[in-house]
Amino acid sequence: MKRRLAQILALSALRGIALAVLLTTLLMLASIAIGGASSISWEFLTAEPVEGMTRGGIFPAIFGTVCITLLMIVLALPLGVCAAIYMVEYAGNSVLSRVIRASVNNLAGVPSIVFGLFGVGFFVLFVGRSLDKVRGGGLLFGQPAMLWAAATLAVLVLPVIIVNTAEALTAVPRSHREASFALGATRWQTVRRVVLPQARSGILTGSILSISRGAGETAPILFTGCAYFLPRLPLVHLEIPFTGLSVPMVNPLDQFMELSYHIFIMATQSTDAAATRPIQYGTTLVLVGLTFLLNISAIFLRVRYRRALEAR
Amino acid sequence: MSRPVLLATPRSSRPPDPGANPAKVSFQAMSFSYRERKALSGVTLEVPEKRVTAIIGPSGCGKSTLIKSINRIAEVGTDVRVEGRVELEGLDIYAPGTDLVDLRRRVGMLFQKPNPFPKTIFENVAFGPRIHGSAGATDLEAVVEKSLRQAALWEEVRDRLHSPALELSGGQQQRLCLARVLAVDPEVILMDEPCSALDPISTARIEELIEELRQSYTVVIVTHNMQQAARVSDRTAFLLNGELVEVGETEKIFTNPSDRRTEDYITGRFG
Numbered sequence: 260m261k262r263r264l265a266q267i268l269a270l271s272a273l274r275g276i277a278l279a280v281l282l283t284t285l286l287m288l289a290s291i292a293i294g295g296a297s298s299i300s301w302e303f304l305t306a307e308p309v310e311g312m313t314r315g316g317i318f319p320a321i322f323g324t325v326c327i328t329l330l331m332i333v334l335a336l337p338l339g340v341c342a343a344i345y346m347v348e349y350a351g352n353s354v355l356s357r358v359i360r361a362s363v364n365n366l367a368g369v370p371s372i373v374f375g376l377f378g379v380g381f382f383v384l385f386v387g388r389s390l391d392k393v394r395g396g397g398l399l400f401g402q403p404a405m406l407w408a409a410a411t412l413a414v415l416v417l418p419v420i421i422v423n424t425a426e427a428l429t430a431v432p433r434s435h436r437e438a439s440f441a442l443g444a445t446r447w448q449t450v451r452r453v454v455l456p457q458a459r460s461g462i463l464t465g466s467i468l469s470i471s472r473g474a475g476e477t478a479p480i481l482f483t484g485c486a487y488f489l490p491r492l493p494l495v496h497l498e499i500p501f502t503g504l505s506v507p508m509v510n511p512l513d514q515f516m517e518l519s520y521h522i523f524i525m526a527t528q529s530t531d532a533a534a535t536r537p538i539q540y541g542t543t544l545v546l547v548g549l550t551f552l553l554n555i556s557a558i559f560l561r562v563r564y565r566r567a568l569e570a571r
Numbered sequence: 572m573s574r575p576v577l578l579a580t581p582r583s584s585r586p587p588d589p590g591a592n593p594a595k596v597s598f599q600a601m602s603f604s605y606r607e608r609k610a611l612s613g614v615t616l617e618v619p620e621k622r623v624t625a626i627i628g629p630s631g632c633g634k635s636t637l638i639k640s641i642n643r644i645a646e647v648g649t650d651v652r653v654e655g656r657v658e659l660e661g662l663d664i665y666a667p668g669t670d671l672v673d674l675r676r677r678v679g680m681l682f683q684k685p686n687p688f689p690k691t692i693f694e695n696v697a698f699g700p701r702i703h704g705s706a707g708a709t710d711l712e713a714v715v716e717k718s719l720r721q722a723a724l725w726e727e728v729r730d731r732l733h734s735p736a737l738e739l740s741g742g743q744q745q746r747l748c749l750a751r752v753l754a755v756d757p758e759v760i761l762m763d764e765p766c767s768a769l770d771p772i773s774t775a776r777i778e779e780l781i782e783e784l785r786q787s788y789t790v791v792i793v794t795h796n797m798q799q800a801a802r803v804s805d806r807t808a809f810l811l812n813g814e815l816v817e818v819g820e821t822e823k824i825f826t827n828p829s830d831r832r833t834e835d836y837i838t839g840r841f842g
Contacts, residue, residue: 351648433648434686438748441644441682442699442755443675452702453688 288547295544298537304545307490312525313534317542322492323405323485323515324549328474330409330511331416335473336466338413339420343462346421347428348450367418371478378411378483379403399512405493406511408484416473423465427458460564464557471553475546477519486514487524518546592619594658595759595789596641601655603636603645610636611813613655618759618806623781623790625804625821627797629841633813634793638761641791642678643671659759676703679752680761684768685744687736687751692719692728695736695747699755714754722750723780742773749780760784762792766799778803797837801825809833 306316342363350356387401394400431454439449493513496505522542525535594617603611611633618624626634639645640657643664653665664674676699687695696715700706706714715732719725724746728739736747745765752760762781766774781803784790794800800807801821808818809830817830828834835841 432686434682434684435688437644437647438682438686438688438751439698440647441642441675441680442702442751443672444698444702445672448702452698457689 291540291543291547294537294540295542298541299544303538303541308488308538309490312488312529312538313531314538317516317518317521317538317545319489319492320516320518320521320542321545321549323517324474324519324546326493326509326515327405327409327412327480327484327517328470330405331412331473332470334410335413335416335420335470339417339466340424340462342417343421343424343428344450344455347425348446348454363418363421367422371415371476372481374411374415374479375481375483377414378407378479382407382410383483403482403484403514404512405484405509405515408480408515408517409511411479411483412473412476415476415479416469419469419472420466423469424458424462427461427465428454430461431457460560464560464564467553467557467560471550471557474553475519475550477517477523480517480520484514485517485520487528489514489516518542518549522546592622594618595620595660596791597656597658598637599656599658601640601653601657603633603640603654604652606650609813611640614810614813614815616808616815616818618789618791620789621785621787622805623785623792623803625800625807626791626793626810627795627800627807627836628810628816629836630795632810634810635763637810638680638763638791638793641759641761642675642680643669644675644680672703676755677757678759678761679755679757681745681748681752681763681765683764685741685748687739687744687747689735689737691733692736692739692747693732696750696754698751703755705755715750718750718754719747721753721783722746723776724750740773742769742776745769745773745777746780749777757788759789759791762790764793764795767795774799797825809836811836 303316304321305318307319308317309315346356346359346363350359383401383403387404387407390400391398435453435457436449439453440446444452493510493515494507495510495513497508498505522539525539525542526532529535596618598614598616601611601614602609614637626637628634636645640653641659641664645651657664659674659677663669688698690698693715696718697711700711700714716725719728724743727743728747736744739747745768749760766777769777778799781790781792785805792800792803804821806818807821807824809816809824809828809832811832817824817828817833819829824833825837828837
């Protein structure tokens with residue numbers, strides 16, 4: 260009887276905790292949706308902020324978030340995947356590889372504000388200023404810019420991408436590697452023709468999830484590139500020679516507005532925080548929506564991956 | 572001393588002296604250790620060309636290590652130490668600077684569990700020729716067909732060359748793996764208990780194939796199944812605790828072994 264009671268109690272407690280997690284998520288999403296739905300309009304999504312950012316839209320922030328996320332992917336994904344391939348396929352279980360593995364895991368646990376400070380110190384002040392010194396002339400690289408913000412975010416998501424990719428690579432059965440080696444394939448041929456094709460969707464799924472985490476981060480870009488208020492888009496017009504035409508291009512050396520930072524400043528730095536409340540909610544809804552899109556695509560990929568595994 | 576009970580009759584169609592062929596692979600006082608464990612000690616063994624050599628012995632006796640040392644797969648992903656020599660046609664394959672790609676092209680291997688890649692049937696067989704760049708696009712189809720025919724699989728898969736290899740049955744998968752090995756045109760084919768995951772009918776088909784392969788290839792087969800060793804091989808080597816106890820013509824090993832331990836093993840007193 261006593262054992263039965265304990266069983267019932269334990270089960271209810273576990274169920275309650277699980278429900279609490281679900282409820283918290285639902286509450287958060289519901290409050291964002293209810294608060295933000297009224298401010299979402301075509302104008303809100305496509306216009307610039309006006310009147311001290313108490314009215315108008317958030318298009319520059321959406322644009323900045325998309326640009327910096329894409330730039331972060333370009334910087335982090337190849338680097339992370341290559342590092343994981345080296346760790347799993349080449350380094351084996353040497354002392355060096357164990358040290359690398361440990362530091363990658365530790366890097367994943369570093370608070371994001373530390374990455375922000377590292378970004379200023381390393382990318383803006385060291386790399387940027389050094390480039391300026393070599394180039395001569397005034398300040399060009401040595402100031403906060405989209406490039407440095409994206410690089411800082413890339414460093415933040417790098418360990419997560421590496422860990423996820425390493426996991427996907429380790430999941431490829433050893434017997435397939437052996438078969439490939441036994442046929443006279445080199446290590447690189449084995450990686451490219453046998454391991455990577457099988458690990459591809461796993462790598463993508465993991466990477467998208469880590470990227471969606473990075474896309475919502477504020478602290479790393481705080482000092483490295485995002486602007487309080489920048490009503491124009493970070494574009495530069497490139498002239499095509501002899502035609503007199505010019506094409507707009509994203510300028511990675513410009514500053515930019517970003518959704519999470521926009522929420523942060525409107526909630527804490529605005530002269531009239533109450534007046535901007537609908538915009539805060541609306542911006543949050545857009546940010547959550549964008550990261551949700553990334554997560555959905557990861558889930559979609561994972562389902563496909565699982566099917567492929569089961570077909571084996 | 573009682574005569575050992577013969578488990579299966581070796582075929583009488585065997586040439587009188589199967590050991591007379593020149594050695595294709597030879598082990599000379601070879602010892603093989605993994606990080607903490609010695610797997611083979613002082614093995615001296617000659618594997619004659621274009622003959623089937625069976626390696627028998629109880630679990631953990633070093634059979635797998637022995638054949639995996641011939642294509643140097645035993646050392647993948649682990650640290651090993653090798654003493655003595657292993658030669659392929661007189662060439663020391665553990666000499667520094669040995670071209671592993673070339674060695675493994677010459678020495679193919681069939682594994683215990685069929686391990687086709689999750690690719691199409693065609694791509695599985697074409698894998699070797701592709702990585703070695705040894706066949707052009709038109710040749711490739713010819714090579715794939717020839718290899719599948721040699722592995723007695725062509726008739727079953729000719730209409731679905733581009734469907735996934737993993738849809739095949741276990742026995743078909745193992746024959747596909749054999750075709751994949753044959754496509755790189757090896758000289759030696761190693762088989763590590765190739766039938767242990769197969770049903771009796773699939774096993775019989777693999778054994779028929781081994782009989783055909785011995786016309787043109789040197790085959791080394793590890794097997795748990797003594798009837799199989801007696802049926803398919805010309806020579807048999809008996810390993811125990813990492814040491815070679817006895818090697819000789821299969822018929823002799825199974826009817827009149829010279830070592831007491833061999834007799835005990837084949838008559839089922841242990842193992």
